[in-house]
Amino acid sequence: MRSYKPEELFDEHGRLLPELADLAPKGDRRMGANPHANGGRLLRELNVPDYRTYAVNVPSPTAVDAGNVHVLGRFLRDVIKLNTDPRNFRIFGPDETVSNRLEDVFKVTNRQWEAETVPNDEFLMPSGGVMEVLSEHQCEGWLEGYLLTGRHGLFNSYEAFIRIVDSMFTQHAKWLKMSAELPWRQKIASLNYLLTSHVWRQDHNGFTHQDPGFIDHVINKKAAMVRVYLPPDANCLLSVMDHCLRSLNYINVVVCGKHEAPQLLGMDAAADHCAKGIGVWEWAGTDEGVEPDVVMACCGDVPTLETLAAVSIMREHLPDLKVRVVNVVDLMRLEPDTEHPHGLSDAAYDALFTKDKHVIFAFHGYPWVIHRLTYRRANRNMHVRGYKEEGTITTAFDMTVLNDMDRFHLVMDTIDRLPQTGTKGIELKRLLGEKLAQHRLYIDEHGIDMPEIRDWRWPLLPQR
């Protein structure tokens, strides 16, 4: 250590010599105060159009179909347009902006591209608002750097392959946690993920493209930083994304499918539902304000449709059953309020799920996520269906069948838990077992789902 010549640096009391201390930069030249290293100082509020104007008109549940992410694309197109002047919003993704159905953004911008082009190249320009390269690592790195220097962005990815950046995500989450402890650090825009092309719709890619576990990874990080949303339809996706794009210092994970699907909520209902993050869908249930016999809960677009289809079967065949339908958009509402800022109090949770009635929960991801979030709650009768690593190249509905999360299994689960369904229940179970056998034969022969599956729509009341 003597080789550092401390006698030239410190006085006899061990204090740094004043002329050396004076060499350190001052004011904005200090490393932490330099706006290039404290990007929040450069942050300008994102201009966001009114998301309600992009709404799908939904006169009643399932009355119209739309591609959720496609609808979002129009909103994002105008986010890009409205921020052309500060030019501080970009979309990042591994070569999948079109495949993920966000193609409308190319009406106002292009892919950033500085090399030569050939005649059949599409959507390239040297100042594009979309950053694409088939490397999730590079997309994540680009976006993190973009956010850390005071801009805004969105990463869109196949759900399974966002796992490629698990480790990079961890470092950003840790950085946010430590930064929040430093009063001089200004907030930066949230790190927003849109995970689409998700586990339930890998019709042509199959088992290799199925991994909904990024949710598990994210919720292990500090609760103050992480948010997970699973909007069930396009209007909910608009509402959720509007919120995420305006937020600061979070990591927002939004999971939503890109395929055409029946739309559920009108814009006002969607906005209200997303603001609450979780709620009873009174229009779907039959409990009418009294304690239900069973709670059918759902989280995620595909599980929500299967739950609604299951409830429609129960309403027809078991009309005396009081069924409550609970939909979850904001996953962290399930955790206790002592654990997550979005968590429900025990009283609020019990008001939705009851203290002791059976809950049949259809979940987008690995079923244990729900158990991990709810193990402290009073109600121990939580039965979760979700992805359990069963899948192949098959029909959309068959994916739910392979994982026991389809409408028929959900009804059969309910009957198993509710002996009061009696002989009617036993008869219905037999019928649904036959349906599952028919399904197997039909898809083997035709390669597509049965008409009654493809054409299923909510048969009952118009939306209140």
Add this chain to the structure above:
Amino acid sequence: MRSYKPEELFDEHGRLLPELADLAPKGDRRMGANPHANGGRLLRELNVPDYRTYAVNVPSPTAVDAGNVHVLGRFLRDVIKLNTDPRNFRIFGPDETVSNRLEDVFKVTNRQWEAETVPNDEFLMPSGGVMEVLSEHQCEGWLEGYLLTGRHGLFNSYEAFIRIVDSMFTQHAKWLKMSAELPWRQKIASLNYLLTSHVWRQDHNGFTHQDPGFIDHVINKKAAMVRVYLPPDANCLLSVMDHCLRSLNYINVVVCGKHEAPQLLGMDAAADHCAKGIGVWEWAGTDEGVEPDVVMACCGDVPTLETLAAVSIMREHLPDLKVRVVNVVDLMRLEPDTEHPHGLSDAAYDALFTKDKHVIFAFHGYPWVIHRLTYRRANRNMHVRGYKEEGTITTAFDMTVLNDMDRFHLVMDTIDRLPQTGTKGIELKRLLGEKLAQHRLYIDEHGIDMPEIRDWRWPLLPQR
């Protein structure tokens, strides 16, 4: 489709023309039968020395210190030596074989290196048994290819950075699941991970190097394939690794620290404990065959030491308390036997954890893992301490304090749960609160842990 000229390929009944069908390869020339594509056909059993001969002599619990992974290094050295002729075992890792304390392997082999060398290069040769490059991706890819072509191997990694290959792991797990469904596919050697330099001992690296979540990721995959072991000391690590290296078609994750630490079990006791995978440590507890007042459970080397230290405090200050100590080596024992091949029946689980006594569980990883594995069990009084994303560059003991998993917090948790500890308990809590304050002051001044922490050893009975 006409451009494929089907009339040249099929007869009038739509059958492939026999002369074309004959073109397909036969026997071993078929793609799936070719041994290069069905590596299990080339697999030769690994020669494994008797792991017991590498045992640390442990006359009584904590009587001697040793580095767990360093002890394992001698065993692995001889695995390499014994398989020199078939040359079918290699160790893979990101430049950390020495840092991870496996340096003894370099007594019999070197790093694979084919480029030029300079005089101060160490342990390089063109036919080395160790494959090193500072890229977890490349290590994982090398090892997977090595296994798929019928050889054996081990990946050693910093625990946090194995997350870099989350997505590659997923693909291998899915491959194993699908292969097991194909009768013609021969079994291959297991994919073995040794995760060391773990979350609790990042004394010089801090928060960025702390992520125990690979466990969470792994246990979401098919139960038939995945195994997770957390041996508490060197002899247990030897026993576990012997089992993993001999196994086929699994993914084995072994988590164990590399630092010098008090050794707990003699070789016979360790072998017996690891064969069971979970068990009561009667020598540590005070329940003596009766229903305990509290179960102190632990899984992982650092949590186990903290639990033993906590029990030693309780034995001194609350001598009337009946304490049971349960240690978990094989994590999947916690799951029901209906869910995982290693799972305990409810009766066996209840016999260890009781149906209703409080369980204070100190766990190596994220605490929710334990809740996710045990939510189906009768006993709802499970209180888990583990890593909750609190950490920095600090002392080893302080890491446990920051996450409320230290001996003092474990005792305080117990007192909070057991009102029968009465005024003695209240007084002890006050005392331990003072200890925690002393700890803070001491490490701030000295930069190392208090002598009573560093020098703590199990004070009571010799091992039975």
